[in-house]
Amino acid sequence: MAMMPRNEMLLGAQTEEEKFTVKDLLAIPLLEEARLLAGQKSILRSITRVSIIEISDVNSEVKSGEFVMTTASAFKDEPWRMRQFIVELVKRGVVALGITTKRYFNELPPEAVAEAEKQGLPLIELQKEVVLSDLVKIVMDRIQALETSHLVILQNRIQSMTRLLLDGSGLYALLDAMEDMLGNPVAAVLENDKPWLSKGLRGAEPLEVWPLLQSLTFRQVGRMSSGGFTLLQNTYRIYVNQIPSRRKRQACLVLIERNCDIQPLDTLSLDRMSPLAGLELANVEAVHEVEGKYLDQFLQDWMTGKIISEADWKLRADVSGCTISEGTPMCAILVGWKTPEPAEKLKEIARRLRSERLRSVTGMLAVPIGDDLALVLPLGNLPQTGQEREEAAISLINRLLAELRTVLGDQELRLFVGRIIERSNELQGSWAQAKRARQVAEVCGLSGETITYDRLGVYSILYLIPSGVEREQFLSRFALPLQQADRKGGGRLMETLEMFFRCNGNIKLTSEKLYAHYNTIVYRLEKIQAILGVSLDDPEERLQLHLALKIGQITPGVPG
Template identity: 75%
Template sequence: MAMMPRKEKAPGSQSEEVVFTVKELLAIPLLKEARLLAGEKGIHKAITRVNVMEVPDVISWVRPGEFLMTTGYPFRDEPELLRQLVPELVKRGVAALGIKTKPNFDKLSPEVVEEAQKHGLPLLELPGDTVFSDLVRIAMERVLAQETSQLADLQNRIQSMTRLLLEGSGLYAFLDAMEDMLDNPVAVVRENDKPWLSKSLRSAEPTEVWPLMQSLTFRQVGRGSSNGFMLLQNAYRIYVNSIPTRKMKQACLVLIERTRDIHPLDALSVDRLSSLAGLELANVEAVREVEGKYLDQFIQDWLSGKIVSEADWKLRADVCGCTIPEGTPMCAILVGWRAPEPAEKLREIARRLRSERLRTVEGLLAAPIGDDLALVLPIGNLAFSDLDREEATAQLTNKLLAELRALLGDRDLKLYAGRVVERSDGLQGSWAQAKRARQVAEVCGLPGEIVAYDRLGVYSLLYLIPSGEEREQFLSRFAAPLQQADRKGGGRLVETLEMFFRCNGNIKLTSEKLYAHYNTIVYRLEKAQSILGVSLDDPEDRLQLHLALKLGQITPGIPG
């Protein structure tokens, strides 16, 4: 995938930093005999420190901006290791690599030189009489002279950003100010959350920044919690620093190399400003926590019928930022899990669903209600242009289920939907229907990943039958005798009949499902018919017996 094009630096946006470069290093009298073998394009890289490498596993020790020196002794017998090391040094932001070839090498292998040239890493062949300690001293004197002025600039940067946060401008203003200061876009990337982006990325065309957004995830940016330069999968070079957080999800402050090269002072600024970003994140989290609790309570009161007037609903919806416009058709959905989820996890899932931008639906609301997770699904009027409402709602719910499964990582997740309502005060009934749909589906063993109340058919009627003498007489006639026979050791008659009806009267399939012999199933069915005085070949008897078994499983409901 093509890399996002670099933007030209705006004239006068920032003065050039005074730095000690690789080119200036080569001008030191001590290195007048040194040769630049590769990486001419990188000679303007800034050097911030000097390091000596005499072990092959140096990667975890190097730092951005280092001039790395070695006698080559660790690679004398395995020169291939040196070639493999070059791209890793580039990823770590090493400014240049100097190798004293004598006495361990006659000359560096062409493969090493080619690899350094490929990655733009300045590769220096140091004279055989080079004394590393003298070179370290001279180079660091130059570096420290530059750092004195840089520290003053860094202090000014920190003070200006601190004043911005104290004014309460917010996280986006903080990131925008950082972009102006560093001449490169910045982002806050957080675990299981969308990234916060500075202004040039927010205003860019989606097709332009889409490759970057695919890589700008915590899984890639925050892997290993490593700080420093990184190359993302799409070849973007970034500088990452972990944001200190307490009792919050992990996060990183990311500087993206887009307008110009990242200078050492820029990286140092990111390191220092990460703490300020952490304070602002904590503030965002606190606000989100309060808003989330208020929105949870609003949805709970809405679905339970505690908001009695339309005026109250409008007022509370406006205060808590409800994104469903007045007059939008909607329905309530209950999310079914394979196993009950703890209350804290339900609250976290609800917050995540509200913060994520789903492709399926705009304005989805979510809140925990007791041990359940409730969704308020707005149904756009455009969905009814070519389809009837029931079919359009079914299609939208199917798409929502697929996206929720991918987002939450639960392939066993199910949805139970109430009827679509036109007014906000009708959502209480839709929620009650969603709960009934789940109860009926569970006790009656209804198949399907989505169970809509309108498609329960006869089961919804059975649910609405209240307790009473007629109900008890019907159950006593068809269900109670079988249950009594089972308690006395009659041979699992109720279970066999239930499976018989589920298998559409297929005795062979019933025996396979119950792991029982065919003749055993025949015997049980005949015994049940004898006890009740009915015939399974009679459609009327068969219907009444089937209804009695289902009715016995359903808790009596209340019409409405």
């Protein structure tokens, strides 16, 4: 996965407050002989706590911003566990690890040092003579001198965000203010929904921000019961805090370490701001729920032909938040599932697709109609000529299908597509054609991932032929004798004739497709002509045979 470049500090970002860093720690006289084995790039991170651990499991008392020290006695018999110990410390937001050597280890395991470097955790080798309790006292004296100023900064931050929320500026304004305050982008991530991004990510180039958007889905951030650091697939370190909510869907506030190192005061600020983001998120969802109901009804009425006048369409489109403008080329699409989805599930899928930021299309609308999921796909600027126009539309629809399969997690999806229209009052016809395309495809057994009404060809006509004596006589004349011969061991005559027509009468290609010898195919074709009393060189009789095969595919097993 591509990685976004780390930016310099943005304008308006937080000023550098007074802090006690890992670099300051290494400057303490007591540590003049200590060695930094890994994590050189992270020595400017702030230390807000210090503790001594003599167990191999990281307990809940370990907090973000902590400097952890150990004699590593818990690992003397199992040195391999030190690597996982380091990973757990990083998840907790620990800023540095000090290990006393020469007591239980002459030197630290190389895999532990490598893991610390990979995770960006400063790993400090302490000399055997260092008294850990003395070091704790020195560090805590330095930290306590800074706590008062940090509390004042935290209080000012919370007051500022509260005033912004009371002003009714909205969720994006709240996230933008958090980015200015913390110096790094912020995102509010709702389960199975798109993330709300602060301005630093909204203003980024699409190719730059897309990998991060993929990672910032709730599937990647995970259902975290408490705050903590994690590493995204694009190697970005983030801090996650769950937003308190009574909703069924979980949400979390995410701070992305993009412009500068995340400081302990930043994580504490994010923890305190999560309830404020939760209030604004609840407000946004309430508005979307109301708008969604209006939009659902508008789309259902539009696609079923209940909106008659253009003026009525424009008024209702504006009220419901429809983003498709009059005159935009569009088409109706019916989503075909391998297993039909229940109505309530379709409503949730439609709401999600309307809010999802898809790469292949913009402005697509989705709505459940009965037991079907309907899409209204704006096609943008299409070529004027017919062939190029059709090919451009098909290419876009194929890209949409691939993305829908990823987003919805169903690789069996098929799309049934109506004709392209440019007037709002023509959408009902396009939707009817999409439904007809599905009917014909199911009855006729048509294969393919996307079935367009315009490409149904002769099937759209043959599908309408009613059953009757004439139809049965036609099939009995041209199809039934070959079926009977095949049942008696005639040599795959129906299959050979179908492939012969698919290959446009090319015997050599037919033999290759059927993995049969050229002479075998010639023999079968001669046998077909003898049984039916026809000549494949006669265009009229050849057409009769071809039509009989098509009708036979639509109505298999006709009694003879």
